[in-house]
Amino acid sequence: xxxxxxxxxxxxxxxxxxxxxxxxxxxxxxxxxxxxxxxxxxxxxxxxxxxxxxxxxxxxxxxxxxxxxxxxxxxxxxxxxxxxxxxxxxxxxxxxxxxxxxxxxxxxxxxxxxxxxxxxxxxxxxxxxxxxxxxxxxxxxxxxxxxxxxxxxxxxxxxxxxxxxxxx
Amino acid sequence: xxxxxxxxxxxxxxxxxxxxxxxxxxxxxxxxxxxxxxxxxxxxxxxxxxxxxxxxxxxxxxxxxxxxxxxxxxxxxxxxxxxxxxxxxxxxxxxxxxxxxxxxxxxxxxxxxxxxxxxxxxxxxxxxxxxxxxxxxxxxxxxxxxxxxxxxxxxxxxxxxxxxxxxxxxxxxxxxxxxxxxxxxxxxxxxxxxxxxxxxxxxxxxxxxxxxxxxxxxxxxxxxxxxxxxxxxxxxxxxxxxxxxxxxxxxxxxxxxxxxxxxxxxxxxxxxxxxxxxxxxxxxxxxxxxxxxxxxxxxxxxxxxxxx
Numbered sequence: 119x120x121x122x123x124x125x126x127x128x129x130x131x132x133x134x135x136x137x138x139x140x141x142x143x144x145x146x147x148x149x150x151x152x153x154x155x156x157x158x159x160x161x162x163x164x165x166x167x168x169x170x171x172x173x174x175x176x177x178x179x180x181x182x183x184x185x186x187x188x189x190x191x192x193x194x195x196x197x198x199x200x201x202x203x204x205x206x207x208x209x210x211x212x213x214x215x216x217x218x219x220x221x222x223x224x225x226x227x228x229x230x231x232x233x234x235x236x237x238x239x240x241x242x243x244x245x246x247x248x249x250x251x252x253x254x255x256x257x258x259x260x261x262x263x264x265x266x267x268x269x270x271x272x273x274x275x276x277x278x279x280x281x282x283x284x285x286x
Numbered sequence: 287x288x289x290x291x292x293x294x295x296x297x298x299x300x301x302x303x304x305x306x307x308x309x310x311x312x313x314x315x316x317x318x319x320x321x322x323x324x325x326x327x328x329x330x331x332x333x334x335x336x337x338x339x340x341x342x343x344x345x346x347x348x349x350x351x352x353x354x355x356x357x358x359x360x361x362x363x364x365x366x367x368x369x370x371x372x373x374x375x376x377x378x379x380x381x382x383x384x385x386x387x388x389x390x391x392x393x394x395x396x397x398x399x400x401x402x403x404x405x406x407x408x409x410x411x412x413x414x415x416x417x418x419x420x421x422x423x424x425x426x427x428x429x430x431x432x433x434x435x436x437x438x439x440x441x442x443x444x445x446x447x448x449x450x451x452x453x454x455x456x457x458x459x460x461x462x463x464x465x466x467x468x469x470x471x472x473x474x475x476x477x478x479x480x481x482x483x484x485x486x487x488x489x490x491x492x493x494x495x496x497x498x499x500x501x502x503x504x505x506x507x508x509x510x511x512x513x514x515x516x517x518x519x520x521x522x523x524x525x526x527x528x529x530x531x532x533x534x535x536x537x538x539x540x541x542x543x544x545x546x547x548x549x550x551x552x553x554x555x556x557x558x559x560x561x562x563x564x565x566x567x568x569x570x571x572x573x574x575x576x577x578x579x580x581x582x583x584x585x586x587x588x589x590x591x592x593x594x
Binding site for chain 1: 297301304305308309312316320327331334335337338339341342344371372373397398399424425426427527530531533534535537538541542545546547590591592593594
């Protein structure tokens with residue numbers, strides 16, 4: 119009888135400590151997820167301020183009078199077609215990078231080869247729309263032509279970097 | 287002789303001892319495990335934070351940028367390079383001094399868009415980082431050089447522009463004059479106490495009885511500050527980025543030709559891409575640089591329709 123009582127007690131004590139352990143682990147990992155998300159937020163914040171200067175986006179010397187934070191729209195259009203290769207390039211938790219033209223306003227049209235440049239949003243990566251965004255103003259430049267003469271055309275746009283919650 | 291009562295323990299005591307031992311054992315076991323997990327979490331978090339803090343080192347129009355990181359405890363940064371994946375990976379592992387021993391480093395963080403040049407292990411409480419854009423012929427990436435504050439480099443007999451750059455960087459562990467044998471002597475002319483010898487004409491860096499080639503100052507610094515294996519691996523990763531960027535510029539060339547802008551560089555970029563993807567080691571850089579110079583000249587000549 120006493121052995122039976124002891125066995126039951128041992129099982130009860132073990133279950134109790136397993137439950138306490140699970141609770142503590144759950145608590146610890148929820149903190150871990152929060153700090154991982156905070157790191158992704160920090161990454162996207164710093165990334166959005168410097169992304170315009172990365173070689174895949176920047177104007178370089180292709181346009182006259184192009185300063186810092188200048189994005190080459192023609193290059194980004196090409197990049198959007200090759201986005202699979204770059205899917206993890208700027209971070210695994212960065213599912214969305216897009217450029218939205220602010221001025222002049224051209225309606226809400228997503229750019230593709232057919233309607234470019236008469237469109238407003240170039241989606242470099244278009245992952246799930248569940249995350250949050252960080253934005254930065256940029257000048258969006260491209261080559262345009264009039265009467266057979268090509269010239270540089272720059273417009274005001276926003277570079278948006280999305281990030282998702284870790285483990286969401 | 288009746289010794290029945292000699293080892294007689296009541297059931298309550300027996301139960302308390304068994305359960306007590308089990309609880310104590312489990313408590314100690316899980317505390318040790320949780321401490322280990324905590325240390326690994328901290329190492330992984332620090333590694334990720336370092337990677338994130340490297341973002342502001344992306345240069346715009348600057349020729350170089352410098353910054354530093356300080357750690358609360360003595361820290362080792364393990365710099366590893368992997369060629370896996372399309373762009374390869376920059377891997378960082380962190381180990382920190384805790385209870386007078388180094389934490390184990392199984393957790394690593396990886397980045398596809400970073401290129402760190404340093405020794406395999408950078409140890410200290412303060413590390414300096416400086417970055418420089420690598421153009422070949424277009425901007426390929428910002429190369430980041432990590433040095434520990436405990437390592438002092440002195441650039442002996444360096445050309446004027448290198449002296450100027452070192453002076454402008456104002457990084458405490460880099461000097462271009464008054465070299466002493468206790469420093470790491472980087473010599474531009476052979477002489478006594480040289481740890482690293484640069485031949486600016488043949489574009490080679492000799493260190494630890496090995497010779498590696500470079501093109502441009504960004505790769506020269508990379509060869510100076512990093513281990514040979516890391517340098518060669520990162521160079522292969524940079525070549526993959528060149529292949530990708532050459533493809534983007536090639537497509538851009540066709541794209542802008544609709545607007546009357548003909549760069550006529552598509553074929554040259556294709557050749558550059560093939561040569562870059564076939565680069566065996568830094569020794570092949572010389573051959574590649576000839577093509578790069580030609581493409582650069584052609585792009586410059588297209589004044590109204592430059593691709594980059």
